[in-house]
Amino acid sequence: MKESILEVKNLHFAYDEHHTVLDGISLSVFAGERIAILGSNGAGKSTFFLNLNGVLTPAEGEISYRGTKITRKTLKKLRQHIGIVFQDADNQIIASSVLAEVSFGPMNLKLPRSEVEERVNTALNYMNISQFKDRPPHYLSGGEKKRVSIADIIAMKSEIIIFDEPTASLDPLNAAMLEEVLEKLSREGKTLLLSTHDVDFAYRFADRILVFDNGRILADGTPLEVFKNISVLKQANLKRSLLLDVCEDLAAHGLFPKGSFYPRDFSEFHTYLAQRNSF
Amino acid sequence: MHMHHHNTGGIAIDSYACNSRLRHISAGFKAGFSMLLLLFCIFADHPVISVLLILFAASVTVFLGGIPLHDYLSVLGIPVFFVLLGGIAIAVDLSLQPTGDFYLNLFFCYLCVTYAGILKAFFLMLKVFGAVSCMFLMTLSTPSHELFSVLHKIHCPSLFTELMHMIYRYIFILLEVQHNMQISAEARLGFCDFRTSCYSFGQIAANLFIVALKKANAYYDAMEARCYDGTLCFLEEKKKLPLPYIISSGTFFLFLVVLWLFIR
Numbered sequence: 001m002k003e004s005i006l007e008v009k010n011l012h013f014a015y016d017e018h019h020t021v022l023d024g025i026s027l028s029v030f031a032g033e034r035i036a037i038l039g040s041n042g043a044g045k046s047t048f049f050l051n052l053n054g055v056l057t058p059a060e061g062e063i064s065y066r067g068t069k070i071t072r073k074t075l076k077k078l079r080q081h082i083g084i085v086f087q088d089a090d091n092q093i094i095a096s097s098v099l100a101e102v103s104f105g106p107m108n109l110k111l112p113r114s115e116v117e118e119r120v121n122t123a124l125n126y127m128n129i130s131q132f133k134d135r136p137p138h139y140l141s142g143g144e145k146k147r148v149s150i151a152d153i154i155a156m157k158s159e160i161i162i163f164d165e166p167t168a169s170l171d172p173l174n175a176a177m178l179e180e181v182l183e184k185l186s187r188e189g190k191t192l193l194l195s196t197h198d199v200d201f202a203y204r205f206a207d208r209i210l211v212f213d214n215g216r217i218l219a220d221g222t223p224l225e226v227f228k229n230i231s232v233l234k235q236a237n238l239k240r241s242l243l244l245d246v247c248e249d250l251a252a253h254g255l256f257p258k259g260s261f262y263p264r265d266f267s268e269f270h271t272y273l274a275q276r277n278s279f
Numbered sequence: 280m281h282m283h284h285h286n287t288g289g290i291a292i293d294s295y296a297c298n299s300r301l302r303h304i305s306a307g308f309k310a311g312f313s314m315l316l317l318l319f320c321i322f323a324d325h326p327v328i329s330v331l332l333i334l335f336a337a338s339v340t341v342f343l344g345g346i347p348l349h350d351y352l353s354v355l356g357i358p359v360f361f362v363l364l365g366g367i368a369i370a371v372d373l374s375l376q377p378t379g380d381f382y383l384n385l386f387f388c389y390l391c392v393t394y395a396g397i398l399k400a401f402f403l404m405l406k407v408f409g410a411v412s413c414m415f416l417m418t419l420s421t422p423s424h425e426l427f428s429v430l431h432k433i434h435c436p437s438l439f440t441e442l443m444h445m446i447y448r449y450i451f452i453l454l455e456v457q458h459n460m461q462i463s464a465e466a467r468l469g470f471c472d473f474r475t476s477c478y479s480f481g482q483i484a485a486n487l488f489i490v491a492l493k494k495a496n497a498y499y500d501a502m503e504a505r506c507y508d509g510t511l512c513f514l515e516e517k518k519k520l521p522l523p524y525i526i527s528s529g530t531f532f533l534f535l536v537v538l539w540l541f542i543r
Binding site: 079094095106 | 302448
């Protein structure tokens with residue numbers, strides 16, 4: 001059993017009295033997990049993320065990171081361990097040059113200058129944006145801005161990184177690059193939480209999927225468990241991953257092993273088919 | 280370097296500054312030297328000094344900074360209108376008697392012009408252009424955010440410098456939002472006649488205000504998420520101050536002072 005690093009207990013949140021956004025969320029996040037959160041618009045995903053980071057204060061319930069409850073006093077210490085990459089990079093980028101922007105987090109952690117420099121340069125190299133160092137953010141393209149906003153969080157060396165709809169409004173090339181970065185971060189032991197509407201991406205990337213519906217967790221399990229649960233998909237208005245559909249269809253016609261092997265992405269699928277033909 | 284050029288005055292200046300080849304030089308030095316020249320131009324009050332400064336600023340910006348001459352002239356063209364208008368106002372006098380070297384009868388009074396007046400106005404305009412050139416020497420080689428840092432270093436209250444940072448960044452965000460709304464209004468015939476244009480303009484302005492408030496909230500959330508605690512602090516790159524630049528600018532200034540002592 002892996003250690004649980006983030007505990008959420010019975011979280012309630014409302015922007016105003018009549019409108020409950022989070023309605024009793026309980027969850028344990030384990031070190032190194034790759035969690036995808038699915039759910040329709042307005043299901044409470046973004047609000048949940050802002051609660052985890054302490055930007056929004058829950059009306060009820062508690063959040064604890066490694067046994068320490070998040071309160072006003074411990075907030076700042078915890079924030080550096082839980083970073084958020086916002087959906088709209090333009091709402092995140094505040095400084096007038098890329099270098100200054102990436103340094104904002106580490107500077108707020110009151111680190112010595114040499115340490116800040118080192119972290120910023122590492123983060124810029126990590127995201128491959130060192131050449132834009134001096135450029136003002138408004139002269140960057142959408143994909144470049146996204147990379148800057150990720151470098152922002154990498155420079156803070158957070159243990160848990162939250163991505164709010166990271167693939168939204170990215171072109172295929174940038175989306176593929178983003179997936180590579182996520183893989184790399186995951187390999188380095190970071191715990192990743194991301195929300196997405198791209199079920200295929202969630203299916204191949206995540207090892208755990210949460211389905212949000214009206215401020216509650218409707219399902220929590222491996223991608224296979226979630227996508228095989230038709231009633232959950234129906235209630236949350238989710239589509240199934242295309243690959244899963246294809247495999248099940250093939251299995252129904254006896255062209256694929258039934259219920260034992262489910263490739264996560266198309267390359268696994270191809271490898272399987274190639275091996276099968278060689279017999 | 281590839282950058283999007285918006286063809287609106289102030290923003291064009293910003294992109295020139297970012298592309299300038301003089302950008303790697305210490306912002307404090309550039310700002311200090313330009314201000315020194317500007318003050319000297321006003322203090323010296325001599326047409327030769329003014330002309331020299333106009334030529335100096337133009338050649339440094341164009342040859343060393345690498346900004347195309349045509350672009351430089353068009354940026355310099357922004358203040359021309361004001362300077363000319365001011366110059367005319369100084370050169371021309373109103374009087375009840377016909378005096379001066381030329382006059383124009385307006386029935387109830389006379390517009391009078393003297394040679395001395397024209398010369399005075401001309402010299403004044405030169406001085407103004409000299410000073411403006413010195414200003415552009417700075418703004419076309421130093422991006423705004425580096426100037427803010429200079430202000431911060433000379434102990435300008437951090438409230439002001441922080442506001443400058445945020446306003447600067449925000450201008451571009453709001454301009455983009457406004458631009459998009461403008462296009463979408465245009466696509467729906469929002470500017471087909473004068474009445475509709477006025478209405479669309481009002482709608483866009485009102486919407487922009489609401490968007491600004493919403494964005495400000497989102498922005499603050501994002502800042503808080505990165506441990507913002509009330510003071511904006513950024514890492515600044517330490518810029519070089521090459522010795523040749525110090526020597527040559529020092530020599531130039533000395534030359535100006537000596538020249539001025541002879542010709543005044």
